Amino acid sequence: MVSVCMYFQVHQPFRLKKYSVFEIGNNHDYFDDVKNKEICKKVARKCYIPSNNVILDLINTTNGKFKCAYSITGVALEQFERWAPEVIESFKKLAETGCVEFLSETYYHSLSYLYSKVEFVKQIDMHKKKIKELFGLTPTVFRNTELIYNNELAKFIEDLGYKGIIAEGADHILGWRSPNFLYTPTTCKKIKLMLKNYKLSDDIAFRFSNKGWNEWPLTAEKYTDWINSVNGNGETVNLFMDYETLGEHQWEDTGIFEFLKCFPHRIIEHPDNDFITPTEAIDRYTSKSEIDIHNFISWADIERDLSAWLGNEMQHNAINELYNIEKSVMDSGNKKLIEDWRKLTTSDHYYYMCTKWFADGDVHKYFNPYDSPYESFIAFMNILNDMIVRMKCKGQECIISEKPSATIKSSNTK
Amino acid sequence: MKILMLGWEFPPFNSGGLGTACEGLTKGLCANDINVTFVLPKATPGDAPKHLKLIVANNVYLDSDKLKFMEVNSLLVPYISSDEYNERIKSKACLKEGDMSARADDIYGNNLYEEVYRYSEKLKLIAAFEDFDVIHAHDWMTYPAAIKAKAASKKPLVVHIHATEFDRTGGNVNQYIYDIEREGFHAADKIIAVSNFTKNKVVTQYGIDPDKVEVVHNGVEFTNYCDTEHIKKDNDKIVLFLGRITLQKGPEYFIYAAKRVLEIEPNVKFIVAWSGDMEGFMIKEAARLGIGNKVLFTGFLRGADIDRAYKMADLYVMPSVSEPFGITPLEAMRNGTPCLISNNSGVSEVVNHCLRVDFWDIDQMSSKILACLKYDTMHKELTNNALREVSRFNWNEPAKKCIEVYKSVL
Numbered sequence: 070m071v072s073v074c075m076y077f078q079v080h081q082p083f084r085l086k087k088y089s090v091f092e093i094g095n096n097h098d099y100f101d102d103v104k105n106k107e108i109c110k111k112v113a114r115k116c117y118i119p120s121n122n123v124i125l126d127l128i129n130t131t132n133g134k135f136k137c138a139y140s141i142t143g144v145a146l147e148q149f150e151r152w153a154p155e156v157i158e159s160f161k162k163l164a165e166t167g168c169v170e171f172l173s174e175t176y177y178h179s180l181s182y183l184y185s186k187v188e189f190v191k192q193i194d195m196h197k198k199k200i201k202e203l204f205g206l207t208p209t210v211f212r213n214t215e216l217i218y219n220n221e222l223a224k225f226i227e228d229l230g231y232k233g234i235i236a237e238g239a240d241h242i243l244g245w246r247s248p249n250f251l252y253t254p255t256t257c258k259k260i261k262l263m264l265k266n267y268k269l270s271d272d273i274a275f276r277f278s279n280k281g282w283n284e285w286p287l288t289a290e291k292y293t294d295w296i297n298s299v300n301g302n303g304e305t306v307n308l309f310m311d312y313e314t315l316g317e318h319q320w321e322d323t324g325i326f327e328f329l330k331c332f333p334h335r336i337i338e339h340p341d342n343d344f345i346t347p348t349e350a351i352d353r354y355t356s357k358s359e360i361d362i363h364n365f366i367s368w369a370d371i372e373r374d375l376s377a378w379l380g381n382e383m384q385h386n387a388i389n390e391l392y393n394i395e396k397s398v399m400d401s402g403n404k405k406l407i408e409d410w411r412k413l414t415t416s417d418h419y420y421y422m423c424t425k426w427f428a429d430g431d432v433h434k435y436f437n438p439y440d441s442p443y444e445s446f447i448a449f450m451n452i453l454n455d456m457i458v459r460m461k462c463k464g465q466e467c468i469i470s471e472k473p474s475a476t477i478k479s480s481n482t483k
Numbered sequence: 484m485k486i487l488m489l490g491w492e493f494p495p496f497n498s499g500g501l502g503t504a505c506e507g508l509t510k511g512l513c514a515n516d517i518n519v520t521f522v523l524p525k526a527t528p529g530d531a532p533k534h535l536k537l538i539v540a541n542n543v544y545l546d547s548d549k550l551k552f553m554e555v556n557s558l559l560v561p562y563i564s565s566d567e568y569n570e571r572i573k574s575k576a577c578l579k580e581g582d583m584s585a586r587a588d589d590i591y592g593n594n595l596y597e598e599v600y601r602y603s604e605k606l607k608l609i610a611a612f613e614d615f616d617v618i619h620a621h622d623w624m625t626y627p628a629a630i631k632a633k634a635a636s637k638k639p640l641v642v643h644i645h646a647t648e649f650d651r652t653g654g655n656v657n658q659y660i661y662d663i664e665r666e667g668f669h670a671a672d673k674i675i676a677v678s679n680f681t682k683n684k685v686v687t688q689y690g691i692d693p694d695k696v697e698v699v700h701n702g703v704e705f706t707n708y709c710d711t712e713h714i715k716k717d718n719d720k721i722v723l724f725l726g727r728i729t730l731q732k733g734p735e736y737f738i739y740a741a742k743r744v745l746e747i748e749p750n751v752k753f754i755v756a757w758s759g760d761m762e763g764f765m766i767k768e769a770a771r772l773g774i775g776n777k778v779l780f781t782g783f784l785r786g787a788d789i790d791r792a793y794k795m796a797d798l799y800v801m802p803s804v805s806e807p808f809g810i811t812p813l814e815a816m817r818n819g820t821p822c823l824i825s826n827n828s829g830v831s832e833v834v835n836h837c838l839r840v841d842f843w844d845i846d847q848m849s850s851k852i853l854a855c856l857k858y859d860t861m862h863k864e865l866t867n868n869a870l871r872e873v874s875r876f877n878w879n880e881p882a883k884k885c886i887e888v889y890k891s892v893l
Contacts, residue, residue, distance in 0.1 A: 089850035090747065090857075386860040424836070424868055443838055446861050447854040 070341040071249075071296060072305045073333075074263065074350050076138040076212075076235065077312035079117070080178050081109055081145045082417035084438050088448045094458045099409060104438065106152045113153040116316035121159040123315075123329050128168045135333045136168040136344045139312070140212050143176030143196050144415060146203065157203060164204040170346035171200050173208035173231065179414035180378060182213060182222060183365075184392040188414070193229070210235065210347040214416050216265070216309075216368040217375065220361065223254035223262065231260060233351040235309065237368040238264035242360070249303020251351065252360040261351045262360060265309040265368065269295060274310040278323035286324070289332035297339060304354045305345070309368075370425070378419040383446045388419055390453055397460050406459060413452070421445035484889060485518040487615035487632065489606065489625035493523055493552070500701075500810045501645050504677075505621060507704045509550055511882025517889075519550050520613055524557030524602055524624075553609065557602045569594060596659060603628035610635040617641060617889045623648070623660055626667030633670065639892035641885075642671040647684050650805040651731050665689050672892040675699050675885065677808040678829020697888050700833050702878035703813040720751045720856045723796035723820070725789070725811055726803075728759030733802035733825065733842045738765060740802070742772045743849035749777075751856065756781045756792050793818035797862070798855045802842045803828050812837060816873040821865035823851055833876075836868035 086101045127135040141160070149156040163169045175181060175192035176199065182189045193211075201207055210233035211226045218236035226234050238248030246252065248264035272292070276282045284291070296306050311318065319325040336342050345353070369377040378384055391413055398410045422442045439445040488509065492502035509519050606628035610618070618640045620629035626642060633640040648656040648664060668674055668689050674696045676682040682696045722741070726732045734755065741753040755765060755778060762780065769778040784792060793799060799815035799822045806828035813830065815822050816837070824831045825842040838855065840848045855862055 089846060090853040091743075091846065091850060381864055382860045383864050386858075424864060440839055441835070441837075443836075443861055443865060447851065447858070450858055450861075451850075451854070 070343070071299050071303065072343055072345045072350060072353070073296060073308065073336055074138070074305050074345055074347055075136075075308045076140065076172065076347060077120075077310060077315075078212075079139055079141040079145050079312045081105070081112070081142075081148050082178065082415045083144055083148070083412045084108075085418065085445075085448050085452060087439070087444065088451045088455075090451055093451055093455045097409075097455060097459060099452045099455070100412065101438070105148060109148045109152045112313060112317055113149070113156050115321070116313050117153075117156045118159060119321070119326060120312060120315040120329070121156075121163060123326055124169075125159075125163055125166070127330065127333050128163075128166045131333065131337060133166065133168050134337050134344060136170075136346050136349070138170040138172055138210075138346050139163075140172035140174050141200075142174060142178040143192075143199050144178060144412065146199055161204060164206060168346075170210070170348055171204060171206050171208055172235070172347065173197055173200070173211045175214055177411050177414050178214050178416055179411075180214060180217070180388065180416050180419070181414055182217070182225075183375075183379075184388065185395055186225070188395065190229070192411070192414075209233065210263075210351065215377075217365055218362065218367070219365045220254055220256040220363055223260060224256040227254075227257045227260035233261050233263060233347055235263050235307075235347070236265070236362070237366055237373055238267055238307070239366050239373040241373070242362045242366055246358070246360065247303055249299055249306055250357040251305065251354050252358055253356040255359050255361040261356050263305065263307055263347055263350065266307050267368075269306060270308045270310050273308070273325075273328075274314045274318065277314075277319045277325060277328070287328065289328055289335050292328075292332050293335035293339075296336060297342070300341060305350050369420075376425060377423055378416055381422070381424050383424075383442070384419045384422045387422060387446060387449050387453070390450070394453075394457065394460070398456070401460055403459075406456065410456065413449070413456075418445070418449055422449070484516075484617070484886070485520070485615040486512065486889065487610065487613060487618045487638075488519050488521045489618070489620040489629055489632075490521055490523055491622065491624055493521065500808070501622060503704075503810060504645060504701050504808075507702055507878040508882060508885065510704065511702065511878030512885065513550050514879065515882050515886060517882075517886065520553060520615060521550065522553045522555060522606065522609060524555050555602060555605050555609075557598060557605075599624060599627055599663075603631050607631040607635045610638075616893060619643060619885070619889075620667070620671075621645060623664045623667065626663050626670075630667065630670045639672040640670060641673050641675060641888055641892060642667045643675045643677075644668075644681060644685060644807070645677055646731075646807045647681065647688070649684055649688055650681075650807055651729075653730055653804055668695075671695075673697060673888050675888055677701050678832055680827065680829045680832065681807040697884070699881045699884040699888070700829065701808045701810055702881045703810055703817070703873065703876045704878055718750060720748075720797045721754060721795055722751060722852055722856075723754045723756065723792060723799045723815075724802070725756040725784075725792060725799065725815075726801070727757055728755065728762045728765055730761065731803065731805055732759075733804045734759075734761055734765050735768065736802040736842050736845060736848065737800055738768050738772065738774075738778065739845045740800070740848040740852060741769075741778060742774055743845060744852050745774055745777055747853055748856065751777065753778045754781060754792065754796065755779065756784050756789075758783045789814070790818055793820050796820050798823060798852060800848070800852065801825055801828065801830075802840075802848065804842055806830070813873050813876055816869040819866055819870060821855060821862060821869055823848065823855065834869075834872065836865055836872045838865070 083100045084105055085099055088099060173193060174196060176196040177192055179192060181192055197208060209231060211231045212235040213222060216235060216237045223234055248266045251261045251263060254262055272287060277287055279285060299306055315325055315329060365375050366373050367375060398407055421437045421439055422445050424442050490505045493506060509521060512519055610632035616638060618629050618632050618638055620626055621643045622645050629640055648660045668685060668691050674685060676685055676696050676698050678700060679698055682698050685691050685696055686693045724734060724737045728734045744751055766780060769775045793815045799820050801809055801812055801824050803809060803825045804827060806825060808829035812822040812824050823838040823840060826839055827842055831839055838851045840851055
């Protein structure tokens with residue numbers, strides 16, 4: 070029997086303005102809300118609403134046999150509340166069906182696990198509260214930002230009481246294992262690890278519309294055959310992807326919605342197959358072996374490691390400087406300051422500073438609201454400098470009479 | 484394949500990027516087994532014998548078995564304006580006061596336009612007895628000569644455009660030069676532009692079919708090992724402008740940005756290297772803005788001094804109003820200095836690891852200058868990545884592309 074477990078990631082960062090040096094000390098408005106609003110509404114129209122409708126329809130027409138999971142970041146939810154409340158309504162309807170699970174993650178989609186466990190726990194807590202408040206549900210399965218994972222993280226999450234955790238089924242950690250079973254992390258006793266089947270996931274997420282792919286066009290029949298062939302070789306097929314795949318990365322005219330409407334029916338035509346949520350998978354199936362993942366893995370880029378966000382000195386510099394002022398920011402007690410600081414922890418800001426393969430115009434460039442990684446670094450650091458100025462004024466309303474000249478001494482981190 | 488190449492200048496006797504580009508291209512072509520005969524205007528010092536009208540080129544020499552230079556006696560120099568030409572011919576006339584055997588204006592044209600005509604007549608003769616397959620002409624001064632050479636030899640013509648009259652004048656074109664450029668574009672079998680930026684100008688301003696224009700970005704030649712060690716003089720940061728101080732290069736934006744930067748960060752020096760018709764204006768502007776002691780003018784630089792200028796700088800700024808390509812950022816990058824480049828340039832089409840700005844946006848320009856001087860990590864990233872990136876620029880690729888263009892017209 071094969072259980073298909075689909076989880077969709079929903080996230081939008083609060084993108085920064087092209088904040089110039091001259092604004093330091095004068096302008097405490099960091100986020101490009103004009104652009105953020107525009108993008109939020111656009112993606113709602115092209116992806117979130119139509120996709121939610123398809124999913125709701127699938128649940129209804131399969132009498133609840135179709136199930137899936139979402140992980141929606143706190144910053145995305147905030148933006149929906151402000152600019153696209155119909156998206157929240159639409160997710161609420163999905164929650165009400167009882168066939169949809171919500172996962173737990175950091176509210177701000179941050180790398181805080183790597184820099185401040187205290188902040189990490191706070192952000193998880195904030196997110197849990199938000200999900201409960203909006204959808205009436207409490208998550209039991211956790212996914213870290215960009216599926217960044219290792220043994221220690223698994224233990225940490227187990228200690229927080231979660232029964233399951235998600236990671237990328239990267240080749241270099243699988244060894245002889247297949248991602249189609251559950252495993253127990255080396256450091257843990259109870260928590261179960263679900264690994265993404267990257268081949269089948271990326272067939273939809275990346276290759277679906279690629280006419281140069283030798284399997285194009287991907288029909289529901291073909292895809293169902295591939296999933297069926299896992300029978301006997303696996304228990305769960307974990308299809309994890311960005312929700313924007315549906316309608317944004319893969320545009321409507323590629324036929325992605327038709328595919329989505331169709332293949333779940335094909336899957337459950339086979340009586341041995343079904344769709345399950347992550348929690349159901351964890352309750353039903355046993356862990357087949359332990360798995361030792363010492364170095365961090367992720368689902369980003371070819372390397373599937375941390376290099377997308379922490380691959381160069383600029384990225385290290387920016388994130389270190391941010392967490393250097395964490396204590397002062399929290400101690401200030403200034404709500405706005407703390408909220409602004411937290412919005413800067415979002416991993417996307419560091420993603421934009423990546424210079425890997427910049428010359429080959431890769432996927433980082435596509436998502437980058439700036440002209441270059443250097444410009445994103447400049448905006449970030451200028452903003453950070455302004456935060457420091459605000460703190461010097463003890464978080465009160467700040468009027469600077471003279472232009473600040475000496476600001477952050479960039480530490481050369483190695 | 485043999486190419487008759489018409490140029491204006493050649494290093495070390497060059498005053499701008501055109502000579503450097505020609506040198507690189509010819510070397511690239513020769514390395515790809517192409518024979519080049521390079522014809523240059525060069526004013527012969529001293530006497531000009533009457534029999535010159537029979538001898539077309541008085542200096543022919545071989546650089547290698549593939550490259551041959553021919554110098555045609557002419558007062559034409561690159562970028563020369565009509566006024567400057569008149570100055571030149573007057574000074575030539577004075578030198579010959581005592582020598583009644585030849586007056587300069589017997590030999591050279593009385594003004595720039597006559598000289599261009601006279602030069603083109605010479606080329607007609609060269610075309611008649613030289614052996615070649617394709618004519619390749621660089622920029623407007625050679626176009627009349629190239630057209631005559633094509634007619635005389637019946638060989639195909641490729642014209643290369645490094646800078647148009649629009650780039651040089653910001654729209655206030657000299658009708659005579661514009662007409663020559665237009666005639667050259669229409670007479671050519673194929674046109675090579677140094678960037679998409681330039682190709683667009685050719686298509687929109689001269690009425691040329693885009694299919695006729697090929698884009699071949701310039702390369703850059705680094706023959707010597709370059710020591711990128713930064714030369715530090717004192718605690719001041721240094722921001723460099725290096726280029727002809729003329730309208731096209733946007734020097735005034737550099738000065739205005741300097742003023743803004745100095746308001747925030749006084750420990751910066753701005754160096755303006757090279758000279759040009761706007762130099763006097765720049766010096767006065769700097770003084771007027773009260774930053775005269777922070778803006779230093781070096782005058783014309785050559786050879787090793789140029790490298791030294793790049794090495795001393797913490798940032799190189801190219802605020803060009805209209806730069807068809809722009810080799811200087813590549814030279815800066817190669818010397819371990821990061822660049823801030825105008826969006827209105829051909830080179831910004833091919834370089835990734837640099838900062839970019841609209842030349843008129845003084846706020847952004849000064850903000851980025853400040854950021855580059857302040858954030859050491861970014862400065863280091865830019866420098867290292869730029870150094871890596873520039874090492875893949877060479878003249879082999881452009882030469883190969885030119886060869887494809889030659890093949891397409893044969």
